[in-house]
Amino acid sequence: MILVTGIAGGLAQRVAARLLGSGHDVIGVDYRQDVELSGDIARIPVYRASYNKSAFEDVFRRHTFDAVLHLGRVGNLAESAGKRFELNVLGSQKVMHLCVQHKVRSLIVLSTFHIYGADARNPTPIAEDEALRAGFEFPQIADAIQLDNMAGAWMYQHPEVRTVVLRPTHVVGPNIQNTMCTLLRQPRVPYIAGFNPMMQFLHEDDLAGAIIAAVSGSVRGVFNIAGNDAVPWRTALAICGAMGFPLPSALSRRILPTVFRQPPYLVNFLKHPCIIDDTAFRHAFGFRAALALDEALQTTVGRAS
Amino acid sequence: MVNFTDMLTVDRDVDQAIDALENRTNAYGYDAWGFSPAVAKRGYTFGKRVFLPYFRPTVTGIENLPPGRVMIVGNHSGQVPIDGAIVALACLLNGKPPRLVRAMVERWFPNVPFISDFLFRCGAVLGDPVNCRNLLLDEQSILVFPEGVRGSSKTWKKRYQLAEFGRGFMRLALQTDTPIVPCAIIGGEESIVSLYNAKTLAKWTGVPYFPITPFTPFLGPFGYMPLPVKFRIHFGKPLTFSGRYDDEDSVINEKADVIKSQISKLIEHGLAERKSVFY
Numbered sequence: 001m002i003l004v005t006g007i008a009g010g011l012a013q014r015v016a017a018r019l020l021g022s023g024h025d026v027i028g029v030d031y032r033q034d035v036e037l038s039g040d041i042a043r044i045p046v047y048r049a050s051y052n053k054s055a056f057e058d059v060f061r062r063h064t065f066d067a068v069l070h071l072g073r074v075g076n077l078a079e080s081a082g083k084r085f086e087l088n089v090l091g092s093q094k095v096m097h098l099c100v101q102h103k104v105r106s107l108i109v110l111s112t113f114h115i116y117g118a119d120a121r122n123p124t125p126i127a128e129d130e131a132l133r134a135g136f137e138f139p140q141i142a143d144a145i146q147l148d149n150m151a152g153a154w155m156y157q158h159p160e161v162r163t164v165v166l167r168p169t170h171v172v173g174p175n176i177q178n179t180m181c182t183l184l185r186q187p188r189v190p191y192i193a194g195f196n197p198m199m200q201f202l203h204e205d206d207l208a209g210a211i212i213a214a215v216s217g218s219v220r221g222v223f224n225i226a227g228n229d230a231v232p233w234r235t236a237l238a239i240c241g242a243m244g245f246p247l248p249s250a251l252s253r254r255i256l257p258t259v260f261r262q263p264p265y266l267v268n269f270l271k272h273p274c275i276i277d278d279t280a281f282r283h284a285f286g287f288r289a290a291l292a293l294d295e296a297l298q299t300t301v302g303r304a305s
Numbered sequence: 306m307v308n309f310t311d312m313l314t315v316d317r318d319v320d321q322a323i324d325a326l327e328n329r330t331n332a333y334g335y336d337a338w339g340f341s342p343a344v345a346k347r348g349y350t351f352g353k354r355v356f357l358p359y360f361r362p363t364v365t366g367i368e369n370l371p372p373g374r375v376m377i378v379g380n381h382s383g384q385v386p387i388d389g390a391i392v393a394l395a396c397l398l399n400g401k402p403p404r405l406v407r408a409m410v411e412r413w414f415p416n417v418p419f420i421s422d423f424l425f426r427c428g429a430v431l432g433d434p435v436n437c438r439n440l441l442l443d444e445q446s447i448l449v450f451p452e453g454v455r456g457s458s459k460t461w462k463k464r465y466q467l468a469e470f471g472r473g474f475m476r477l478a479l480q481t482d483t484p485i486v487p488c489a490i491i492g493g494e495e496s497i498v499s500l501y502n503a504k505t506l507a508k509w510t511g512v513p514y515f516p517i518t519p520f521t522p523f524l525g526p527f528g529y530m531p532l533p534v535k536f537r538i539h540f541g542k543p544l545t546f547s548g549r550y551d552d553e554d555s556v557i558n559e560k561a562d563v564i565k566s567q568i569s570k571l572i573e574h575g576l577a578e579r580k581s582v583f584y
Contacts, residue, residue: 120412120413120415120416120431121412121415121431121433122431122433123431123433123434123435123436123439124337124338124430124431124435124436124439125337125439127435130435192418193418193419194418194419194421194422195418195421195422196339196422197339198335198337198338198339229331229332229333229335230331230335230337231331231333231335232335232339235333235335249418272415273339275337292332293333294333
């Protein structure tokens with residue numbers, strides 16, 4: 001039996017559907033209200049609990065899990081910093097403790113490549129041991145950095161739980177509602193004048209595949225997951241069929257977070273590259289993204305390729 | 306009359322030279338660092354039509370470039386990186402076979418809009434050890450200026466005196482077993498004459514240095530127009546070093562000094578040979 005956190009999210013549902021398809025029993029949990037599951041995954045039992053609250057412990061008391069997929073990181077800055085700290089840091093800490101207490105064999109923690117930050121000094125590609133530069137300019141991302149670091153330290157503190165931390169690049173796909181996808185689905189998408197950084201995109205199905213590979217594998221560690229190929233931002237827009245329009249760099253810090261609801265730390269991703277190296281993951285788990293970059297982008301915006 | 310349509314077409318030599326390069330780009334026409342052969346063709350065409358007639362570079366010793374990975378190490382000067390562009394043009398157009406040189410740019414440079422983006426498409430790369438190592442392991446050619454901004458910000462008094470060399474290039478060459486080709490760039494140091502580096506202005510404008518030329522007081526921004534000096538590029542024989550890449554700084558310094566003195570010799574020779582700065 002496998003526990004999936006963040007089941008209200010499109011990615012968690014894709015993963016759950018795959019797990020069901022391969023004969024696993026799945027339990028879902030989310031802190032958000034009104035989780036609606038449709039289709040094959042409608043029969044998954046879903047609990048509503050904040051990961052940092054004691055109600056969440058009951059889920060572990062009622063079921064015995066072989067693996068926990070902690071996909072419920074809150075990336076959305078609409079939640080206050082305090083709430084994000086509770087869910088992402090305290091919540092993840094509780095997930096980890098419960099895994100040890102209830103002898104869960106594998107724990108997969110979904111982190112993000114946002115913590116590297118898109119910095120002018122970024123080398124290409126960025127391996128897992130590179131500095132996490134995002135917090136230096138954007139302290140708002142502290143909860144995500146701490147989640148990642150905590151899970152990394154956990155690996156040697158509790159070797160009895162095989163922990164895998166995944167840092168995927170920009171996740172896209174028809175069922176994903178993150179900032180990047182919302183931006184790409186606009187008819188007119190901003191770019192920062194004079195900057196056109198290289199970008200990678202990972203389709204939800206490929207990330208789901210990577211998560212399944214991580215559960216089924218036997219290796220522990222922190223891993224980047226990249227999609228296939230990299231293109232400049234404006235080429236990505238052309239592939240999506242979106243019209244780009246320029247924003248002056250000086251104004252982008254104001255306009256993107258307000259008008260386009262971009263978290264401030266994502267503004268720099270339209271300015272400087274953050275190309276990650278997923279060689280380690282490919283070697284450790286024999287996994288490789290299947291979708292070509294244009295397919296990944298076009299299915300996200302509902303454009304037939 | 307100048308025919309502007311002709312100006313925009315890709316030069317035939319550039320087109321052939323870039324087509325002759327080994328294709329390292331993905332299905333969308335880019336490599337991971339953002340090099341785009343299509344944009345590079347226009348960039349090199351611009352360089353060939355504007356820089357070559359203006360600076361009339363002569364190139365000697367291009368045959369010294371060994372096949373496969375190589376690190377070209379040159380003297381840096383001239384306030385703006387024209388020297389890098391001329392070496393890159395020389396390697397592409399004079400190299401047999403044509404060579405794409407990945408010039409390593411300063412860390413503040415990616416913050417410069419439009420120009421940084423354009424140079425990355427033409428093959429320039431942020432000067433970071435990880436980038437260098439990856440490019441060398443991919444059997445590419447890189448161009449490094451170990452003097453960094455100490456070199457490009459040189460004032461008139463210090464022309465052709467090599468500033469302090471960094472050690473990073475030598476450690477990388479040892480680590481990746483890469484031959485180093487020393488390269489003297491004559492002319493660059495007289496192209497934009499800096500009398501004084503206005504550090505306060507540099508701080509205000511956020512640039513690493515702010516040169517004041519003799520023409521700045523009269524011509525303002527036009528005072529930074531490079532003079533039509535003649536460029537002379539001399540490539541020396543490739544040198545291969547052995548030893549530990551993580552050895553003490555003093556050991557690495559000794560090896561870096563070998564390259565530095567090779568470049569100095571090439572510069573001396575080049576300066577002795579030339580009869581005028583302008584022809």
